[in-house]
Amino acid sequence: MTHVSDDELHNGQLLGIGEASQLCGITSRTLRHYDKLNLLQPDCIGDNKYRYYSLETILRIPIINYLKMMGFSLDEVSELFETQSFDKIKGMLGTHADACTREMTRLEECRHTIRDWMGLIDEANFVLSVKPKDVSLKYFSGQEFLAMPYHFWGNYVDAIINLDFTSFVEEHDNVITGPVILHHSSFDACCEPDHAQKHSEVTVVQHALRPIAEENRMTVKSGMYLSTYHTGPFENIGEAHRRVRDHALANGFKPADGVFERFVTDYWTTYNQDLFVAEVLLPVER
Numbered sequence: 001m002t003h004v005s006d007d008e009l010h011n012g013q014l015l016g017i018g019e020a021s022q023l024c025g026i027t028s029r030t031l032r033h034y035d036k037l038n039l040l041q042p043d044c045i046g047d048n049k050y051r052y053y054s055l056e057t058i059l060r061i062p063i064i065n066y067l068k069m070m071g072f073s074l075d076e077v078s079e080l081f082e083t084q085s086f087d088k089i090k091g092m093l094g095t096h097a098d099a100c101t102r103e104m105t106r107l108e109e110c111r112h113t114i115r116d117w118m119g120l121i122d123e124a125n126f127v128l129s130v131k132p133k134d135v136s137l138k139y140f141s142g143q144e145f146l147a148m149p150y151h152f153w154g155n156y157v158d159a160i161i162n163l164d165f166t167s168f169v170e171e172h173d174n175v176i177t178g179p180v181i182l183h184h185s186s187f188d189a190c191c192e193p194d195h196a197q198k199h200s201e202v203t204v205v206q207h208a209l210r211p212i213a214e215e216n217r218m219t220v221k222s223g224m225y226l227s228t229y230h231t232g233p234f235e236n237i238g239e240a241h242r243r244v245r246d247h248a249l250a251n252g253f254k255p256a257d258g259v260f261e262r263f264v265t266d267y268w269t270t271y272n273q274d275l276f277v278a279e280v281l282l283p284v285e286r
Contacts, residue, residue, distance in 0.1 A: 014052040124265040135247035145205035147218035156234040253284040
């Protein structure tokens with residue numbers, strides 16, 4: 001950078017900082033910041049202490065903007081400008097390409113989770129509009145879930161907003177989506193009037209978006225399930241279990257392997273218990 005007189009500036013083809021910023025669509029403050037970082041220095045400073053730029057210099061600004069758009073920091077942009085090695089440039093581009101891939105994966109997982117959550121809200125809206133009490137027979141294809149044993153002590157908010165399960169998911173570097181599901185090994189115990197007040201060993205299961213290690217996996221077999229919905233406080237969900245039990249006895253179905261409580265809308269979505277919806281699913285055979 002050089003210092004020149006005002007007469008020399010008028011005879012040259014240099015732009016003042018205001019003209020340069022206007023031409024490139026950035027602020028004078030940004031140009032001063034670039035100068036401070038030694039990223040884009042003026043070609044000269046006049047007697048009036050103003051910065052002046054040549055066209056060649058300001059044509060670096062679109063390159064800076066483009067690299068920033070790709071996620072490069074200003075320090076990295078400066079490093080790219082200084083290097084003369086294509087291998088280093090390619091390496092830095094490759095590093096950012098990998099970062100983009102990771103971010104795309106993260107965003108896709110977020111999109112998947114959001115869409116699943118929206119689907120649960122739609123399901124809950126329908127159930128709450130009709131409040132069905134009937135029991136239906138459904139077929140479910142086999143599915144795999146992330147699964148963690150849990151000591152249930154009658155507190156549904158603790159079981160659903162489950163700090164242990166949250167840590168478990170993070171520890172195994174996974175992402176979960178869809179409803180929280182509790183698997184109870186004893187269907188008869190769930191039908192008892194004081195079921196929600198009793199301690200029992202259950203399994204917390206939820207769909208995972210990443211591969212699941214075998215020791216942390218529950219495979220739910222394909223088959224027929226009796227289904228009914230419960231609305232309102234989960235402490236009263238035993239009523240839904242008893243509806244399923246009575247239907248099974250009346251129609252010759254035998255419980256096959258425990259029972260699932262699938263929470264459609266719960267404390268994750270609202271603390272208004274009137275809007276709670278859960279589905280009881282009993283695998284059956286004849």
